[in-house]
Amino acid sequence: MSLNIKEFNLISNNYPELKNAFEGLKTPCYVIDEAKIEENCKILKSVMDETKAKILLAQKAFSGFYFYPLIGEYLAGATASGLFEARLGAEEMKKENHIFSPAYKEEDMEEITRICDHIIFNSVNQLKKYKKYCLDKGVSIGIRINPEFSTQEGHEIYDPCASGSRLGITLSTLENALKEYASLLESVDGLHFHTLCEQGAEPLRDTLEVVYKNFGKYLKNMKWLNFGGGHHITRDDYNRELLIKCINEAKSLFDVEVYLEPGEAVALNAGYSVTTILDKTTSGDTTNLILDISAACHMPDVIEMPYRPPLFTSGEAGEKKYTYRLGSCTCLAGDIIGDFSFDEEKNIGDMLIFGDMAIYSFVKNNTFNGMPLPDLAVLKKDGSVENIKSFGYEDFKERLS
Numbered sequence: 001m002s003l004n005i006k007e008f009n010l011i012s013n014n015y016p017e018l019k020n021a022f023e024g025l026k027t028p029c030y031v032i033d034e035a036k037i038e039e040n041c042k043i044l045k046s047v048m049d050e051t052k053a054k055i056l057l058a059q060k061a062f063s064g065f066y067f068y069p070l071i072g073e074y075l076a077g078a079t080a081s082g083l084f085e086a087r088l089g090a091e092e093m094k095k096e097n098h099i100f101s102p103a104y105k106e107e108d109m110e111e112i113t114r115i116c117d118h119i120i121f122n123s124v125n126q127l128k129k130y131k132k133y134c135l136d137k138g139v140s141i142g143i144r145i146n147p148e149f150s151t152q153e154g155h156e157i158y159d160p161c162a163s164g165s166r167l168g169i170t171l172s173t174l175e176n177a178l179k180e181y182a183s184l185l186e187s188v189d190g191l192h193f194h195t196l197c198e199q200g201a202e203p204l205r206d207t208l209e210v211v212y213k214n215f216g217k218y219l220k221n222m223k224w225l226n227f228g229g230g231h232h233i234t235r236d237d238y239n240r241e242l243l244i245k246c247i248n249e250a251k252s253l254f255d256v257e258v259y260l261e262p263g264e265a266v267a268l269n270a271g272y273s274v275t276t277i278l279d280k281t282t283s284g285d286t287t288n289l290i291l292d293i294s295a296a297c298h299m300p301d302v303i304e305m306p307y308r309p310p311l312f313t314s315g316e317a318g319e320k321k322y323t324y325r326l327g328s329c330t331c332l333a334g335d336i337i338g339d340f341s342f343d344e345e346k347n348i349g350d351m352l353i354f355g356d357m358a359i360y361s362f363v364k365n366n367t368f369n370g371m372p373l374p375d376l377a378v379l380k381k382d383g384s385v386e387n388i389k390s391f392g393y394e395d396f397k398e399r400l401s
Contacts, residue, residue, distance in 0.1 A: 026390075035379075038381075051247040055261075057077070062263055062267040065092040066388055078096075113137035225254065231243070234265045273299065287325065294330050296328065326339075
């Protein structure tokens with residue numbers, strides 16, 4: 001959930017216009033920027049055009065299906081992490097539809113094979129169990145490999161190559177399985193790996209060196225290679241020329257079709273979270289602002305990752321004249337967004353706007369404490385704002401029994 005500071009400063013220049021546009025919204029509310037979604041998609045489409053690779057929306061990061069027709073004008077389709085996402089992609093994107101899950105339920109496979117073009121298996125057991133069924137249905141199948149090459153530090157929860165990871169088949173596991181089942185990879189069309197998280201092309205290049213060294217001999221008999229997600233392709237400082245080189249090299253070496261599955265890159269910097277200050281309290285030397293938005297319920301990565309979300313007109317604690325601790329009105333003591341400072345004093349009723357809130361936000365919402373789900377709105381290309389979804393008590397109640 002990192003946001004390039006240079007990029008956020010550029011967005012911040014539009015703060016007065018955003019504040020005026022959002023004045024009439026009921027908070028809390030997520031606002032998705034239609035123009036920025038399209039701008040990101042155009043960048044991704046340029047990579048597709050230059051390389052003939054196929055780029056898919058990873059719905060786990062952004063499932064705002066209101067925008068699927070727009071996204072579908074540029075991208076090749078969508079990828080899912082389970083049946084419901086796969087169904088959403090089939091119904092709303094109506095283009096190429098892929099799925100990967102650590103394990104599949106037997107009762108779901110009939111529908112999955114009916115609505116998905118590619119099915120990727122996480123283990124030898126799952127491949128053996130469902131291979132014939134999928135082939136009989138005419139679906140392209142692949143396996144997820146674990147290159148055991150970690151490129152990130154500081155947040156193992158998002159590292160698929162962390163020690164003991166349950167995600168992907170390691171080289172030793174695959175080789176041992178092939179000794180027992182020599183025909184295991186027959187009719188397997190491709191390999192999939194996902195090792196990155198909010199990263200540039202350089203870690204991809206390094207990962208590919210390991211993939212080619214350890215799994216290249218299997219790729220020679222396959223039709224496609226999927227680079228997975230975690231590619232911040234639409235970030236200003238991303239080395240797209242290196243990405244294009246990596247794609248073209250894979251195609252040249254193995255004569256395969258190349259897929260990428262970015263989620264964040266599609267909606268990077270394309271969303272805002274609008275909240276209202278409900279109360280202002282003091283505890284010792286700390287002044288708390290109680291908001292109608294929650295880290296635990298509405299931006300859980302703030303606590304899980306953890307990370308500090310960008311907040312318009314704010315600075316680090318102590319950087320500006322007034323410093324506040326931003327927290328929610330849940331009863332969870334640790335439901336804290338962070339300490340922020342401002343040039344001007346903040347008061348009850350003031351609006352605050354967080355940036356980069358389209359990704360891994362409303363897809364991870366929950367209603368702990370009976371917290372209302374934020375509304376969903378669109379900032380249209382003409383500058384107008386339209387509320388497209390409101391939630392209420394029934395949405396909370398219907399999840400319970």
